[in-house]
Amino acid sequence: MNQEFKKTTFRDDFTFFNSPASIKRFPFPFWEDKYMYSVNIEPHTAGAPGSVFEFPIDINEHYVSEMADRAIVLKEDPLRCQALPHMMLAQWDFLELLMTSMARDYPQWFSLTTQGDHWHWVNKPLGIDQKFVFGDPSTLPYEPMEYMGRQCQGDFSIQDQRDGQLWMDAGVITTQADWSLDFDVGMNFMEWHGPVPLAHDMKVFDRALKFLLNLQLGEPVRRLNWTMTINPRLDTSPENYNKWGKDRTTVTPENVGDKVHLRVELQALWRLPRSNAILFSIRGYLIKMRELVTVPKWGRRMHRVLGTLPPELIDYKGITRYRDTTLEWLSQYDDGAPTSPGGGPD
Amino acid sequence: MLVEGIKSRPRYPGLTADKHANHHIFAADGEGAQAILDLFTNESDAIKGRVTVVYAQTTPGSEAYAAKLNALSVDIVHIMPTVETALNRLAGVLHAARMGARMYAAGTETLIGFTVQLAQQLGMDPGAVLTEHRGTAARRVQCVHCKGFTENVTTNIVPCAHCGEHLLVRDHYSKRLAAFQGVCADAEVRGELPEISEVFK
Numbered sequence: 039m040n041q042e043f044k045k046t047t048f049r050d051d052f053t054f055f056n057s058p059a060s061i062k063r064f065p066f067p068f069w070e071d072k073y074m075y076s077v078n079i080e081p082h083t084a085g086a087p088g089s090v091f092e093f094p095i096d097i098n099e100h101y102v103s104e105m106a107d108r109a110i111v112l113k114e115d116p117l118r119c120q121a122l123p124h125m126m127l128a129q130w131d132f133l134e135l136l137m138t139s140m141a142r143d144y145p146q147w148f149s150l151t152t153q154g155d156h157w158h159w160v161n162k163p164l165g166i167d168q169k170f171v172f173g174d175p176s177t178l179p180y181e182p183m184e185y186m187g188r189q190c191q192g193d194f195s196i197q198d199q200r201d202g203q204l205w206m207d208a209g210v211i212t213t214q215a216d217w218s219l220d221f222d223v224g225m226n227f228m229e230w231h232g233p234v235p236l237a238h239d240m241k242v243f244d245r246a247l248k249f250l251l252n253l254q255l256g257e258p259v260r261r262l263n264w265t266m267t268i269n270p271r272l273d274t275s276p277e278n279y280n281k282w283g284k285d286r287t288t289v290t291p292e293n294v295g296d297k298v299h300l301r302v303e304l305q306a307l308w309r310l311p312r313s314n315a316i317l318f319s320i321r322g323y324l325i326k327m328r329e330l331v332t333v334p335k336w337g338r339r340m341h342r343v344l345g346t347l348p349p350e351l352i353d354y355k356g357i358t359r360y361r362d363t364t365l366e367w368l369s370q371y372d373d374g375a376p377t378s379p380g381g382g383p384d
Numbered sequence: 385m386l387v388e389g390i391k392s393r394p395r396y397p398g399l400t401a402d403k404h405a406n407h408h409i410f411a412a413d414g415e416g417a418q419a420i421l422d423l424f425t426n427e428s429d430a431i432k433g434r435v436t437v438v439y440a441q442t443t444p445g446s447e448a449y450a451a452k453l454n455a456l457s458v459d460i461v462h463i464m465p466t467v468e469t470a471l472n473r474l475a476g477v478l479h480a481a482r483m484g485a486r487m488y489a490a491g492t493e494t495l496i497g498f499t500v501q502l503a504q505q506l507g508m509d510p511g512a513v514l515t516e517h518r519g520t521a522a523r524r525v526q527c528v529h530c531k532g533f534t535e536n537v538t539t540n541i542v543p544c545a546h547c548g549e550h551l552l553v554r555d556h557y558s559k560r561l562a563a564f565q566g567v568c569a570d571a572e573v574r575g576e577l578p579e580i581s582e583v584f585k
Contacts, residue, residue, distance in 0.1 A: 117531075201509075218528055224560040232393070233556050276528045276567055280549055283571025359572065 043102040043163055049110070054270035054324065060099055061329050065090045066381040067262040067302050071342040073351075075242055079249065082258035082306045090304060093143035094258065095136060095190060096321060102163050104191050104213075107272050111212035112188070115277060117220040119184045121196070121208035128196045128208060129182040130173060131310035132317055136186045161189055184210055192304075192321035195219070197227075199314055204250060206230055207315075213272040213322050215265045215301065216279070216356065234354065253309045253316060260306040262381075265355045266364075267301045270324045289360035294367035295328030298360060300340065327367065333383040337371030344368065393555040396496065396517040399423045405486035406433035411474050411499045413440035413467055415519030416491025417449035423488075424456050433484070436477055437461040440470035440495065443519065471498050478506055490516040494524045494535065497562030510559050521584040525553050526563040533563060538584045541569050541577055550577055553584070 046053040056064070085091025090098075111118055121129060137159055141150035149160045155172045166189065170177035178185045187194055187210030195209035204227040211219040222230040227247045234243075253259065267274055268285040289297055304321040331337035344357075344365050352358055378384055399419050402408070408431055410420050417439060424431065435458040439450060453461045462477075464470040478487075487508070489499035496517065500510045522536045532546030537553055544551050544566065551566030558565070570577050 218565070220531070221526070221528060221556070221558050221561065221565055225558065229557075229559075233554070276565075278529075280529050280568035280571045283568065284573070286572050 042099070044099050046100070046103045048103070048107045048270055048272040052269045052271070054100070054103070056325060056329050057099060058332075061325065061332060062383070063089055063098075064325050064330075065262055065302050065304055065323055066330075066333075066336050066339075066383075067264045068339050068343050069379060069381045071339055071377060072346045073343045074348070075240060078261045079246070079259045080261070082260040082308075090321075090323070091260075093139065094306070095139045095143065095192075095319075096304070097140065097144055097147070097191060101191055104272065105164060105188065108188060108212045111273050111275075112184075112210075118212050118275070118277075119187060119210040120219060120223050121181060121183055122198075122224065125183075125196060125198065125208040125313075125315070126175065126181075128198070128310055128313035128315035128317075129175075131313050131315065132194065132196060133182040133186045134172070135308060135310070135317065136190050140190065164189060183208055192319045194320070195318045196310070197316040197318060199251065199316060202251065203227060204247065204316060211320075212275075214275050214320070215267075215303070215322075216274055216276055218276045220277070250307060250316060253307060255309045255311055258306055258308040260304060263303040263305055265301050265303075266357050267299045267324065268297055268360065270299055270326070272322065272324075286356065286359045289363050291363055291367060294360075294364050295331075296326055298327045298364050298367075299324045300327070300330060327364065331368070331371045334371070335377050335384045337368065338373070338375065339377050341365065341368035341372040342377075393557050394493075394497075394515075394559070396493075396515040399488055399490060399514050399516045401427040401430035402486040402514070403430040403432065404484075406484040407481060408433065408435045408486055408488065409474075409477055409481060410435070410437045410439075410488045410490065411470065411495065412437065412489070413470065413491035413495040413519070414443035414446060414449075416489075416495065416516070417446070417453055419490035419516040419518050420488075421449075421452055421456070434459050438464065438470050438474045438477060440464050440467045440491075442467060442492075467492075467495050467498065470495070471502060474499065475502055478502065487513045488515070489513055491518050492520055492522060493517060494522070494562070497524060497557075497559070500559055501562040504559065523553060523584050524563045525551060525566040526558070526561055527551055527566050529568060534566065537564075537566075538582050539580050540583045541580045542566065552578070 048054055090096045137150045140148040147162050151158045157170055157172050159168045175181055193211045193213050195206050197204040198207045206222055206225055209219045231243050271282055274282060302323045306319045308317040310317055330340060352361055412420055437453055437458055439453055439461055441450060450463050462473045464473055487503055489496040496515045500513050503513050504510045522538045525534045525537045527544040529549055530547035532544055534542055534545040540553055542551050550569045552569035554565045556565040
């Protein structure tokens with residue numbers, strides 16, 4: 039993708055928007071006209087050129103703006119980035135994965151040269167030129183996970199694997215859909231998924247855990263998840279819920295198109311080579327309802343998915359207050375015509 | 385946000401004697417004493433070796449319980465005035481403990497939570513602590529906003545003891561913090577609170 043980076047905001051005046059090209063590559067998560075949980079994991083292999091799946095790490099037009107937003111969050115609340123002491127090796131694994139992927143796939147923006155443990159990293163869009171010694175945290179301005187977390191879109195958590203469980207023992211989480219790293223750090227897979235309704239009874243997490251414990255090096259996997267957000271706000275953390283929660287009451291029939299956003303998470307999981315930990319990346323994509331309906335199939339399907347969502351999920355995803363207004367607005371884009379299978383535009 | 389019935393809520397299966405242990409270390413508060421007394425009644429043959437009890441006298445009936453605990457065949461009962469002092473004593477006991485020791489915790493969720501937390505800090509598997517819930521269901525709650533802890537919460541909604549936000553007490557529980565999560569209950573419309581009731585008696 040040859041593009042310029044936008045300078046937009048995800049707070050205060052909310053100037054975020056998607057270019058037509060960005061809308062076209064949006065990872066629309068619904069492959070049929072209704073939604074229910076499933077494990078829906080597939081190999082994280084290269085997708086079509088230009089798509090969000092083209093490269094393992096997707097850098098797009100919002101890169102610089104998203105990194106600026108992350109810097110604000112970390113300045114205001116350092117607890118959004120935490121790593122338990124035994125996770126240092128996994129932090130270096132993480133740094134290596136991101137630097138090598140980004141330099142390989144986006145050579146116009148990033149470069150990495152290594153001579154033994156002496157590494158030289160250049161990040162042109164953020165104006166960073168850093169020489170450091172791989173394995174020596176004192177040669178970086180932050181610990182390795184925070185250092186690269188500040189330079190890559192998406193939230194990241196790192197899971198230690200022991201006793202047949204995964205333990206969320208590190209993470210840099212600033213754009214989360216309403217869960218707290220500070221509260222969940224140190225929890226195992228079942229514990230941190232505790233609040234998710236319905237899925238436990240469906241044994242979704244038992245199966246997913248079993249699968250992940252056997253995740254192989256070099257064979258990352260991915261899935262899509264979604265929620266809805268009022269205003270293009272990245273920091274929808276529980277920590278700040280008492281500040282942003284009121285946004286949910288501001289939706290009117292006139293502003294649905296601009297205020298209501300579908301928020302899709304491209305979640306990928308990688309086995310890390312030295313630590314045997316698992317990296318979980320949660321890459322968020324926002325799209326306004328007004329932008330979404332420019333793809334007729336998505337407008338129809340969004341209306342149908344939202345109209346048939348189980349009550350538990352409406353509650354869990356925090357959609358309750360504005361669902362009806364949004365549904366009514368979307369109905370003008372649903373002529374009842376059949377939709378084609380799969381998430382892509384027709 | 386207002387989801388209930390969360391699965392991360394800990395379960396307390398009840399005390400059973402570890403017949404392989406050579407040192408049994410009990411932490412209890414209030415009504416938790418009765419769980420220890422019951423264990424000694426039902427499984428006394430399985431309790432071999434040394435027995436150390438650390439007991440916090442936190443309820444009106446605690447003195448009578450302390451006397452009953454002292455009447456058991458135990459090496460020592462540390463009678464402490466509060467959960468906090470009991471935990472300090474327990475930490476001292478654990479630092480001196482050797483291989484073959486087994487921990488038990490009985491009483492309020494707060495006492496159990498702190499005991500498990502202590503075990504974890506000392507490098508033990510939290511699952512290795514045998515637990516039984518007795519007495520009040522009052523909760524220790526962490527405010528997700530200011531991170532302050534509010535103790536002895538018995539209602540579904542509680543004002544944070546630090547920042548004053550009205551917190552909805554969730555079932556989501558952190559062993560590391562030994563606390564339930566509290567999240568602003570009226571963030572969307574200020575003053576619009578669910579009916580407040582005493583649900584953790």
